[in-house]
Amino acid sequence: MVKTLLIIDSSTDDYCKLFREYKTLRYRHPATNEELEEELRVDQASWEDINLSAYSDSSGVVVDIEAARYPIIGSPQTEFRTIKPDFVLIRNPPYGLPTADYRNLLYGFAYGGIPCINSVESHIWNLERPLVHAGLKSIQRRLGKDRFPLINQSYYPNHREMRFTPSYPLVVKVGHVHAGYGKMMVTKPEDFDDLASIMALHSDYCTAEQYVEGEYEIRVQKIGSHYRSYRRVGASSWKANVGSAVLETIPLTEQHKSWIDECATLFGGMDILALDIIHGKDGRDYILECNDSSIGLGPEHLEEDMLIIRDLTMQRMAHTFSGGIKQTGLADTSSSAGYKRLEVELINTDNKKIELEKKVTDLTRQTQEMKEANAQWREYANHQFSKVFTGGLIAGLAIGVLLSMSFVLWRRR
Numbered sequence: 510m511v512k513t514l515l516i517i518d519s520s521t522d523d524y525c526k527l528f529r530e531y532k533t534l535r536y537r538h539p540a541t542n543e544e545l546e547e548e549l550r551v552d553q554a555s556w557e558d559i560n561l562s563a564y565s566d567s568s569g570v571v572v573d574i575e576a577a578r579y580p581i582i583g584s585p586q587t588e589f590r591t592i593k594p595d596f597v598l599i600r601n602p603p604y605g606l607p608t609a610d611y612r613n614l615l616y617g618f619a620y621g622g623i624p625c626i627n628s629v630e631s632h633i634w635n636l637e638r639p640l641v642h643a644g645l646k647s648i649q650r651r652l653g654k655d656r657f658p659l660i661n662q663s664y665y666p667n668h669r670e671m672r673f674t675p676s677y678p679l680v681v682k683v684g685h686v687h688a689g690y691g692k693m694m695v696t697k698p699e700d701f702d703d704l705a706s707i708m709a710l711h712s713d714y715c716t717a718e719q720y721v722e723g724e725y726e727i728r729v730q731k732i733g734s735h736y737r738s739y740r741r742v743g744a745s746s747w748k749a750n751v752g753s754a755v756l757e758t759i760p761l762t763e764q765h766k767s768w769i770d771e772c773a774t775l776f777g778g779m780d781i782l783a784l785d786i787i788h789g790k791d792g793r794d795y796i797l798e799c800n801d802s803s804i805g806l807g808p809e810h811l812e813e814d815m816l817i818i819r820d821l822t823m824q825r826m827a828h829t830f831s832g833g834i835k836q837t838g839l840a841d842t843s844s845s846a847g848y849k850r851l852e853v854e855l856i857n858t859d860n861k862k863i864e865l866e867k868k869v870t871d872l873t874r875q876t877q878e879m880k881e882a883n884a885q886w887r888e889y890a891n892h893q894f895s896k897v898f899t900g901g902l903i904a905g906l907a908i909g910v911l912l913s914m915s916f917v918l919w920r921r922r
Contacts, residue, residue, distance in 0.1 A: 514826065515594035516553040517601050520577055522811075524598070525553050525584045527819045534823070539832025552585060552592055556603055556611040563621035569593055570621035596826050597625040598818070602803040604636050605686055612636060624829045626822055627802040631776035635801040637685050638716060639664050644775040645799060657768065660787075660795045662718040668708035671715070674701060678720040684713040687800070694720055721795050723787040729765045730783045730804065731773060732814060733821040736761050739807055756807055764794075772799045780821060 512534050516524045528551040535546045558575040572592050580586035597618055603611040615636075619629040634640050642662055649657040665671045681704060683691035695701045695717075708715060730737040738761040743754045769784045781802035787795050806814045 510547045511550055512547050512595045512826065512830070513550045513552065513592050514596050514598065514822070515572065515592065516551065516598045517556060517559070518553060518598075519555050519601060520553075520579050520581050520586065522600070522815060523553075523581050523584070524600075524815065524819065525551050525581060527815055531819075531823060534826055534830070536827040536830045539830075550592075552590070552594075553581065554586065556601055556609070556614060558586075559611070559614055561614055561617045563617045565620075570617060570623050594623060596822075596829065597623055598822050599625055599627065599632060599802055600818075602635075602687070603632065606690065624825075626825055627779045627781055628777050631779050631801055634776040638682060638798075639714065641799055642716070645772070645796065648771045648775075652771070657771070658793065658795055660718050660721065660797055662716050664714065664716050665708075666714050667712075668705045671701065671705040671708065674698075674717050675719045679717050680720050681715055681717050683708070683715045721787050721789045723789050725788055726797075727759070727765065727786040727788060727794070728783050729761065729769045729786065730807075730814075731769050732781050732817045733824070735817050736766060736769070737807070737810065737814070738762070738765060756809070758807070758809060768796065775799070780825065781818065 514528070518524060528549070531549055531551075533546050534549045535544060537544050552574065554574045554577065558577055559572060560575075561570055561572045563570045570593065572594055574590050574592065576588050577586040603615045615629065615632055618625060619633070623629070625632070634644065642659075642664075645657075645659050649659045661675055663673070663675060677698070678694055678696040679701075681693055681695055681701075691713075693704070695704060701717075704715075724742075726741045726743075728739045728741060730739070738759050740757045740759045741754050742757075765784070765786070768786075769782065772784055773779050773782055779801055781804065783800045783804040785797040785800070787797055789795060
């Protein structure tokens, strides 16, 4: 038997290479508890190269994959293939700009009951901004505004209702897209009225929220049980996620960990997510939004985080095929503040340890490269010296012979 894992991501990140060391998948049979080992096949494709059909009988979901325009070297992306995935890792959003709408494919995985990371249910909820904000709002209603400071936001289903707004300046976000698209700052009512007149030409909804002048943005990232926290300062725009920005790894705080743990329980539970927070110049933190498994990874820890995603995927596959009930994304229920503080300190210590180990590895590699370069230089220098010395010796002998011959000729005269 074979288990097939489909990874939906662009060709920028090579997950196939990371999974090569996993030739098989081990799990326990849900009925007999017998340990099974099956061959594991991994394929990677982007949404634009995928098409599928789903059936309610045992045929399941059949996926056709076109050859990629820019294939990963050494992968099957160079040719057309047909697969029946048993599990899907979704690392690209199925719904972006108007030319990139693959929601029907996502619904096909839901129709066929294919397990995914994150779950298909959570991806469907994350398709639209208002639904995500509604989930965050449910946490705030339960915990209170002080314990979960979600930014105030208004929702307008169409231009006709764009009359009452939060105080200016405010940020208006049109439609579902992320990455800074469809987002603008409005500083006065006249500009908002102009925007409403443009919205009248389209069927999109929009949201409006108070503009918070921030010192920096914070992104808290959670992959399974692994946490990471970044500080991001926009260098070219008030949108910190647009243009150039300075990204710095910072220690995780107990408060931020509690916030993202709560978010991980939304929409049936999310294994991979990120929480965006703005730290205002008033010294307060404001929760902006939550993102699912399509999150971008920081370049400093890219390969490490991809390995964490790989190992998480293997664990979830084994758990799913063993018939287990998913237990991921549960919030910390410990009532001990000391325990929570210690847990956060351990997370930061582990991250620091990994970072130091990476630096030591890099320094060791650089030292080895310098040694090899020095050895090559010495070998080259010795070779050049030998050539020069040999050439000089030959030239000296030649000159000596010429002088001797000249002397003999002179004596004969």
